[in-house]
Structures are given as C-alpha cells and as structure tokens.
Amino acid sequence: MVDIATRVYNHKWKIDPIVRSLIDTDFYKLLMCQSVFRNKPDAQVTFSLINRTKTIRLADIVDEGVLREQLDHVRSLRLSRGESTWLRGNMFYGKRQMFRSDFMEWFEKLQLPAYHLEKVDGQYELTFEGSWPEVMLWEIAALSILMELRSRAVLKGMGKFELQVLYARAMTKLWEKIERLREVENLNVADFGTRRRHSFMWQDWCVQAMHEGLGDRFNGTSNCLIAMRREVEAIGTNAHELPMVYSALADSDEELAQAPYQVLADWQEEHDSNLLIMLPDTYGTEGFLERAPEWLDKWTGIRIDSGDPATGAEMAINWWKSRGQDPREKRIIFSDGLDDRKIIELANQFTGRVRVGFGWGTMLTNDFRGLVPDDALAPFSLVCKAVSANGRPTVKLSDNPRKAMGPADEIARYKRVFGVGDQTEMEVVV
Amino acid sequence: MVDIATRVYNHKWKIDPIVRSLIDTDFYKLLMCQSVFRNKPDAQVTFSLINRTKTIRLADIVDEGVLREQLDHVRSLRLSRGESTWLRGNMFYGKRQMFRSDFMEWFEKLQLPAYHLEKVDGQYELTFEGSWPEVMLWEIAALSILMELRSRAVLKGMGKFELQVLYARAMTKLWEKIERLREVENLNVADFGTRRRHSFMWQDWCVQAMHEGLGDRFNGTSNCLIAMRREVEAIGTNAHELPMVYSALADSDEELAQAPYQVLADWQEEHDSNLLIMLPDTYGTEGFLERAPEWLDKWTGIRIDSGDPATGAEMAINWWKSRGQDPREKRIIFSDGLDDRKIIELANQFTGRVRVGFGWGTMLTNDFRGLVPDDALAPFSLVCKAVSANGRPTVKLSDNPRKAMGPADEIARYKRVFGVGDQTEMEVVV
Structure with missing residues (x-):
C-alpha cells in the first residue's frame, strides 16, 4: 500500500528545511537566554559567523539562494504549543518550571531578527544584530544550516x-x-x-x-x-x-x-x-x-x-x-x-x-572523516560568536591562543587586566 | 502522516513468509524443470536436505513449528498471473518464448508436493518425494527457508x-x-x-x-x-x-x-x-x-x-x-x-x-562472518539434493571428494565406470 498523500506532500515541498523548530538548539542557549532576558535584555549584540577552516570555501560550495531560503525559513518559525508545554512542564536537571512564565511568554512571541549576508573571498559573511536575548538564538541555527548545506552539496552527486x-x-x-x-x-x-x-x-x-x-x-x-x-x-x-x-x-x-x-x-x-x-x-x-x-x-x-x-x-x-x-x-x-x-x-x-x-x-x-573522496565531508571549524555588544568589540582569550578572538589592542588590554602570560598553542580540533 | 492501514495490515500477519513466490528460485531450476518436464516427467525423485556443517545444530536453533509454517506457506503458493506473463514474455539469454506453452500451462497449475520432516540428533531430516519436475522445485525454497530461519533466530535478541x-x-x-x-x-x-x-x-x-x-x-x-x-x-x-x-x-x-x-x-x-x-x-x-x-x-x-x-x-x-x-x-x-x-x-x-x-x-x-558474537551468522554448508530416482540412489563424485555423495558401493561402481582415480581433497567453501 503506497501512501499517496505522503508521497504527494513530500513532492510539493518548496525546500527541505534544516532547522524546523526554535528548540532545535542547544539547551544551554535557552538557559542563557533566560538569564540574559532577565539581566541584560537591552544589550545590542552582533553575532558573526567565522569559518576557521579557510581552505573550505563555503561560498563556492553552498549556493547563496539555498542558504537564504534556509535562513528565511528559520525566521518563519515560532515556538509551537507543544514545545512551549514541554519547556514549561518538563523536568530539567531534576527541577520543574526551569523556565519562568515571563520568559516563556516572551519566547512564544519571538521571531528571530533579520540577518545580513554577503560573499567575501569565497566565504560567507553572515551577521545578526539585535537585542541580546533575541539575536543569541541565531547561533546554533546558523551553524547547523551551514554544516548541513555543505553536507548536502557533497552528497548531491552520489548514487x-x-x-x-x-x-x-x-x-x-x-x-x-x-x-x-x-x-x-x-x-x-x-x-x-x-x-x-x-x-x-x-x-x-x-x-x-x-x-x-x-x-x-x-x-x-x-x-x-x-x-x-x-x-x-x-x-x-x-x-x-x-x-x-x-x-x-x-x-x-x-x-x-x-x-x-x-x-x-x-x-x-x-x-x-x-x-x-x-x-x-x-x-x-x-x-x-x-x-x-x-x-x-x-x-x-x-x-x-x-x-x-x-x-x-x-x-x-x-x-x-x-x-x-x-x-x-x-x-x-x-x-x-x-x-x-x-x-x-x-x-x-x-x-x-x-x-x-x-x-x-x-x-x-559529524565523524564522516575518510568516507568520501578528498575527505569532502570531514567536519571543519565553523563558529558563530558574539563579536560586539553595544558597539564595543568582544574578546576571548581561552587557554589556547589559537582560539583567541577580538581586536589586537583589546586582546592586549584583556591580557593585562586578567594577568594572562604565555600560553601553549594547541591545534584546534573541531 | 502515518499509513494506518499498512500498519494494521502488517500487524495482523500470521507469519512473515520467507518464500513468497514460486519464482523466488534460481532461473536454472526453471530451465531444468522444463527439460525434465519434456524428457523425464514421470521419474519419481526424492530430494533431501543435508547439513554438511554438523556443528550447527539446526533443530536446536530453528523451531519446528515455525519451520512447518514456512514450508506450508510454500505449498499455498501458485504461479501468479504477472509471474507467468513475465516468464512467457521476457527475453532470456536473448531469446523470447524460452518457456514453452505446455510447460507454462503445467507450471500455472503446480502446487509443490508434500514434505516429510523430523528431528534427528539436533538436525532436521527434511525430504520431498514426487515426480521429478514437481519435487525439484522444493530445493531452493527449502534451503532459503532454513538459512533465513537460522538468521532470524540469531537476530531475535538484538536491539x-x-x-x-x-x-x-x-x-x-x-x-x-x-x-x-x-x-x-x-x-x-x-x-x-x-x-x-x-x-x-x-x-x-x-x-x-x-x-x-x-x-x-x-x-x-x-x-x-x-x-x-x-x-x-x-x-x-x-x-x-x-x-x-x-x-x-x-x-x-x-x-x-x-x-x-x-x-x-x-x-x-x-x-x-x-x-x-x-x-x-x-x-x-x-x-x-x-x-x-x-x-x-x-x-x-x-x-x-x-x-x-x-x-x-x-x-x-x-x-x-x-x-x-x-x-x-x-x-x-x-x-x-x-x-x-x-x-x-x-x-x-x-x-x-x-x-x-x-x-x-x-x-x-551471506557474508555475515565476524559480525556477531560466536560468529553465529556465518554461512554454513546446507544443500538439498536428489538422493534417489525410481528407488535407486543417486551418486555424485565431483572434483573434490569431500563433495561426493551416495552409498559407498555405488560410489565405487561410478568410479569404475567413469574411470576416476585419486582426487585432491579441498575444503568445501560454502
């Protein structure tokens, strides 16, 4: 018995969405979002995509139109009733009502803010600006969309x-x-x-x-x-x-x-x-x-x-x-x-x-290393970070200088303020 | 969209048949069957299952009731209209009408003859008696049923x-x-x-x-x-x-x-x-x-x-x-x-x-060697052979004495008639 309706329904998809839910995200994003919503709701923050693996020219691999469709789809998402019920009623870390009512009411109305996208040197410059609790929820969506579009591009020619x-x-x-x-x-x-x-x-x-x-x-x-x-x-x-x-x-x-x-x-x-x-x-x-x-x-x-x-x-x-x-x-x-x-x-x-x-x-x-020619499905080091807040650049030093980020003068200032001396460089494993 | 009807249909199966068609068999069986139907239709032949791998105690692994259900199911099968059309109309080895009308008319009416089953020493004695063209079609069905029931028995406990x-x-x-x-x-x-x-x-x-x-x-x-x-x-x-x-x-x-x-x-x-x-x-x-x-x-x-x-x-x-x-x-x-x-x-x-x-x-x-503990899915050497015809035992010598079969005195007679001297023993690879 062929389920004709399912077949026809599948066939009329405009796109095959990668992110289909606002809770297709990391749990700590929601915990942090609630904390930010309470403590710093008005901070204006910019998130930016950074591909640390420059050899992977994402803009050559992933079609811009397809990327825009996926990002636009995320902006069409709203928290569903069932998702809201689960967040409100489920026990997290042994505790019920982890998410407060005021936060949940805000989350139920949330639409992710606009994005800005351009191609530069074979890479995508993708940034998100807005109030911190809103804009921070783009991070995981943006990363998982780009990772999966890259996978799809590689898989396209296979039998x-x-x-x-x-x-x-x-x-x-x-x-x-x-x-x-x-x-x-x-x-x-x-x-x-x-x-x-x-x-x-x-x-x-x-x-x-x-x-x-x-x-x-x-x-x-x-x-x-x-x-x-x-x-x-x-x-x-x-x-x-x-x-x-x-x-x-x-x-x-x-x-x-x-x-x-x-x-x-x-x-x-x-x-x-x-x-x-x-x-x-x-x-x-x-x-x-x-x-x-x-x-x-x-x-x-x-x-x-x-x-x-x-x-x-x-x-x-x-x-x-x-x-x-x-x-x-x-x-x-x-x-x-x-x-x-x-x-x-x-x-x-x-x-x-x-x-x-x-x-x-x-x-x-994502351990697809060694499974296709040219290792074209090997994972790579893509991040999406808060790069500025209220117009000031952010800085990260970390315990591995290769993971440091921010303008050089600000890095120097932070190193002084936090008393950071020499650090051991380590390869960044994705 | 769940296809409720399919789900319910699947759930009400009495058994999950292994052989679902009389043409789920080797093509050469049908070519030979037609030849036998023409040249030796009345020979009374007995086929018998032989497990050359004695260490696999099939009767301990495979439930007798389940085996009977599968064998009975084969006896309920008839050549379907589409199968008959394909055999009549398809081109085989570049030739159409490979199967003659008289053979096809006979095949369309065929029901496989009865089987005889008993357990002896942890093995199944499974024999089929009947006129040669009918009984010969049991061979592949019997083998594939026993092989698959053994697989199912091993897979049963897995997650x-x-x-x-x-x-x-x-x-x-x-x-x-x-x-x-x-x-x-x-x-x-x-x-x-x-x-x-x-x-x-x-x-x-x-x-x-x-x-x-x-x-x-x-x-x-x-x-x-x-x-x-x-x-x-x-x-x-x-x-x-x-x-x-x-x-x-x-x-x-x-x-x-x-x-x-x-x-x-x-x-x-x-x-x-x-x-x-x-x-x-x-x-x-x-x-x-x-x-x-x-x-x-x-x-x-x-x-x-x-x-x-x-x-x-x-x-x-x-x-x-x-x-x-x-x-x-x-x-x-x-x-x-x-x-x-x-x-x-x-x-x-x-x-x-x-x-x-x-x-x-x-x-x-069937290369499942090494994939489960105790190599319980490794293939083994099961055959189903014509063991007698019109009451006389059959003999096979082959080029590997380990593949020889038949009563000792008949083997000696055949060796004399066919002038077979010393042969090199070789391991039988299943």
Whole structure:
C-alpha cells in the first residue's frame, strides 16, 4: 500500500528545511537566554559567523539562494504549543518550571531578527544584530544550516546505494566507538554535537544509537528538540558568550576584571546543584581560579573547554583542594575536541578523583572523516560568536591562543587586566 | 502522516513468509524443470536436505513449528498471473518464448508436493518425494527457508540500533568488495546466491547494490523474482541434478557411462549459444572431457564448480585446443567458493585467454562472518539434493571428494565406470 498523500506532500515541498523548530538548539542557549532576558535584555549584540577552516570555501560550495531560503525559513518559525508545554512542564536537571512564565511568554512571541549576508573571498559573511536575548538564538541555527548545506552539496552527486553505504559506514564507525565506550565503568557522556552536526537526521540517529548502546552511561543531549522527541535528558549549562558580552559592556578595567564573576553571580540567583558549572577559560583558567571569590568554592563543577584537558582538570582539582573542598564531590565536564579514545583516557585518569562528565560534540555527530573522496565531508571549524555588544568589540582569550578572538589592542588590554602570560598553542580540533 | 492501514495490515500477519513466490528460485531450476518436464516427467525423485556443517545444530536453533509454517506457506503458493506473463514474455539469454506453452500451462497449475520432516540428533531430516519436475522445485525454497530461519533466530535478541549497525556493517563489507571488483576490466559477474542467502531482503539489496556499483560488469541474478522486480537479467544454465538423476535411472553400466552426455544431448535440443554450458565435474572432469562426443566441442562453455578452479580452467582450455577449438571464443563460468579476491585472481589469470564469467554465491549474499558474537551468522554448508530416482540412489563424485555423495558401493561402481582415480581433497567453501 503506497501512501499517496505522503508521497504527494513530500513532492510539493518548496525546500527541505534544516532547522524546523526554535528548540532545535542547544539547551544551554535557552538557559542563557533566560538569564540574559532577565539581566541584560537591552544589550545590542552582533553575532558573526567565522569559518576557521579557510581552505573550505563555503561560498563556492553552498549556493547563496539555498542558504537564504534556509535562513528565511528559520525566521518563519515560532515556538509551537507543544514545545512551549514541554519547556514549561518538563523536568530539567531534576527541577520543574526551569523556565519562568515571563520568559516563556516572551519566547512564544519571538521571531528571530533579520540577518545580513554577503560573499567575501569565497566565504560567507553572515551577521545578526539585535537585542541580546533575541539575536543569541541565531547561533546554533546558523551553524547547523551551514554544516548541513555543505553536507548536502557533497552528497548531491552520489548514487542511492553509494549513499546508503556512506551512512552504513558512518553508523559502523559510531557504533565501534560506542562499543569501546561501553567498556568504561561509571561513564557519563552527553551529546553536545548540535552545532557542527552532519545533519539533523544524523544527530537524531546518533542520540538514539547512544541511548541504546550506552544505556545509563548516556546522559542526554544538548539538543532540545531531540531531547523532547526521544524522551532523553536535555543537557547544558552556560557558554563563553556570557562573560564575553558582560566584559564588552564593562565601563572600566575594574568592571572588566569583575565581569566574568558577575556572570556567575547572576547565574546562581536562578540555578543550583548540577547547573552551577563554571566555565573558567574565557580569559585564562589560572587567573580566573586564583582571583575567584569565595562563593565560587561552593559551585558544583567546572567545564574544561580549551587547553590540555588533563592539565585543566589537575588545575581545578588543586584549586578545590587549596580552597578546602573535596574534589570527589565536585564535577568536571570535558567538552573540547573529544573523541572516544580521549574520553576513555580522561575517564581512566580522573574517575574516582572527581565526578567526571563528557560533552561529546563534533566527533559524535559529524565523524564522516575518510568516507568520501578528498575527505569532502570531514567536519571543519565553523563558529558563530558574539563579536560586539553595544558597539564595543568582544574578546576571548581561552587557554589556547589559537582560539583567541577580538581586536589586537583589546586582546592586549584583556591580557593585562586578567594577568594572562604565555600560553601553549594547541591545534584546534573541531 | 502515518499509513494506518499498512500498519494494521502488517500487524495482523500470521507469519512473515520467507518464500513468497514460486519464482523466488534460481532461473536454472526453471530451465531444468522444463527439460525434465519434456524428457523425464514421470521419474519419481526424492530430494533431501543435508547439513554438511554438523556443528550447527539446526533443530536446536530453528523451531519446528515455525519451520512447518514456512514450508506450508510454500505449498499455498501458485504461479501468479504477472509471474507467468513475465516468464512467457521476457527475453532470456536473448531469446523470447524460452518457456514453452505446455510447460507454462503445467507450471500455472503446480502446487509443490508434500514434505516429510523430523528431528534427528539436533538436525532436521527434511525430504520431498514426487515426480521429478514437481519435487525439484522444493530445493531452493527449502534451503532459503532454513538459512533465513537460522538468521532470524540469531537476530531475535538484538536491539534496534544494534540491528541497524549489523546491516550497516554487512553493507559496508559488500560495498568494499564491489569497490575492489570495480577495478577489474571486462568483469562479468552474476549473483548465484539465492540458496544460501542471509535473507530474501538482503539478497534483493545485494543485487541492487551490485547493479549500481558494478554497472554493466554485473550480469544479473539467478533469482527470477528479483530479476523480474529489479529488471535485471535472469542467469543460469543447468546443475548436477540432471546427470545425477539420469545416471540413477540408467539400467546398465553402459547406459550409466552415457548418461551425462544424454543430459546434454537432451539439453541442446532446446537451447543454444550461451545456454550451452556444460557442467563436467559430476563424475570427474578429466574423464568427462576425454570421453566427450565430438558434438560437445561446439558447445559454448564450461562451468567449473568443484576442485581447484584454475586447474579446471586450464584443463578445459587444453581440451578445447586438443579438439581444434579456439578457447578465446569459449566461455568458462566459475561458480564454486568464490569471493571477491578469488574472482579478481581468476579474472587476471584467464581474461583474454577465454571468455570468463563468475557466478558469485554465498559470499555475495551471506557474508555475515565476524559480525556477531560466536560468529553465529556465518554461512554454513546446507544443500538439498536428489538422493534417489525410481528407488535407486543417486551418486555424485565431483572434483573434490569431500563433495561426493551416495552409498559407498555405488560410489565405487561410478568410479569404475567413469574411470576416476585419486582426487585432491579441498575444503568445501560454502
């Protein structure tokens, strides 16, 4: 029995939308959005797409008209009733009503602001301007659209069985990773791969495979839409965006020095327990921990997102000890450049000494390396960052100078204010 | 849009039939059936299932009730109108009306005869008795049912994604073989894998993948149902069954010595060109060729189905030369124990010296080796053979004594009549 209606319906699509929901985004974006909506609703922020992998000339690969259609489609999206119900009623991190009514009412009316797009030198300059809580929700949509349009462009010429075998290979590859991870006792791993996923459907497959293959070693996904549909936990806390914008808004060096802590002071007014995870590396982990106010000793954990992860974790453990805390009651979330072998190595090194969690990103949801000629599906380093706030440029230093961003003079000023000296350069793993 | 009707329809199946059509069988079975229908319609023949891999205790793995349901389902099948139309109207080996009207009228009314099933020592004794043209059509159905029930038994405990990854791995494995075969110029390979396939759906996938991946290097499939549905060539000529039964029916040693040639004399009354492929190994290739009547020099080719294939091919080439024939105008079909590397090796050795074709069986449609624990899906050596005709036992010697079958005294008599001396034992590759 052919379902004629479905067939006809599919055939009359104008486009095949990549982002089909405002909650096809990372959970921490919504947590941060609520925090920003409460604390800095009027800050005018600009987000900009940055392709760190210059050799991939996105504007030559992805058609501009097709890109505009996808971006326009995102602007046509509104929070649906079911999505709103889920956000209002679901338990997140053990808590109901995580999202306040005033925020939800605002979110239900939200349309994402306009975008600005041009081609320069084989790359797309794609920027979004607007009030911070509105414009920040473009980040994940823009990234996942560009990643998937690139995938589609590469897949276009392939035969039906060639395609099936491509996905068969990718499935096998992921399953072998899952089989290796299954051997790790007390593993806690979550999907953080929305932003640089191969495609939505592939991420959805990966999450389900992790769920079946790892059982309760799999903690959930950062992707709200997939978490809702597949009934798994939505996972995430906060990102560099908060200290970057708070810092750009600071009116003096003294305010700047305090900005990263002000972010967390605002954060803890709303959250507790497993959501009290600090991200210390925006302007150097070492200085951040040294100067941290006493109340940060009580926070639950730290996310390590740049630099050598073992070094960062040892630094955190020593810091907790120096502050009279028991590291075994603290949590470290690793989220930078992970793949299964790195996860196993770090789990072996730190489990028992501290509570360990992993936010596994690109190599979970986009490991198509080696599967097509010229490695044309290998993931690449695309980001979408807040580049200015109220007209002032943002700065990020991180624990890896290759991840630093901002104007040179401002980088120098931030290094002075935050006392950042020499740093070790490390290759950026997507 | 959920297709409710399809869902409900699927759910109310009593069983999921493995063989759903009387033409889900090898094309050569139908060619032979027509020949037998014409020449030996009244011979009473018994077919029997033989599991050469004793370590696989089929009766412990496959439930008897389920097996009976599948066998009963085959007895409920009749040739459908569309199947009959295809057999009557399709072009096979460049010829229309391959199947005569009297045969088709008989086939349209055919119901397969009863079966006899018991469990002995962890194996199934499954036999079929009846007039030769009717009973012979059980062979492929019985084999593919038992192979697939064994697959189903092993797959039963697996999770949804585990299953998907299992097939992903099998697909990848086959595709890698196809990629290697794609490098071989002037390759001619066909699917001969119906009898020991993993499952019908998997064979169907393999045929389509070969079609896309190899283009015109893929010649077609032995499976008539798949050939019809996928619009590829139906491939096959004749099998050991013919000389085995003709020989059992012989009333004297003199008649016995002539029986294998009588098969081919009957055959060439109906067929020409690429269907004139002799199968010389039933009672030893060497003696068969030495004593072959002159008219066999003109036949198009030889199928090598036991013994060392290169040795057999050299023997055939020398024989043609000794008979004043140009081997470059002759065809050799290799069909025993093939996998991609063996195919490539033989193609490199013989292409240019002779026309070469490959009938690739079990390792095409059932290479699940190494994909599940204890290798529980590895193919095994199951056959279903004519064991007697008009009450007399059949005998097969082949070019590999491990493939020999029949009572010891009859084997001795056949060896004497056909002048078969020492033979080299070779491992039987399924």
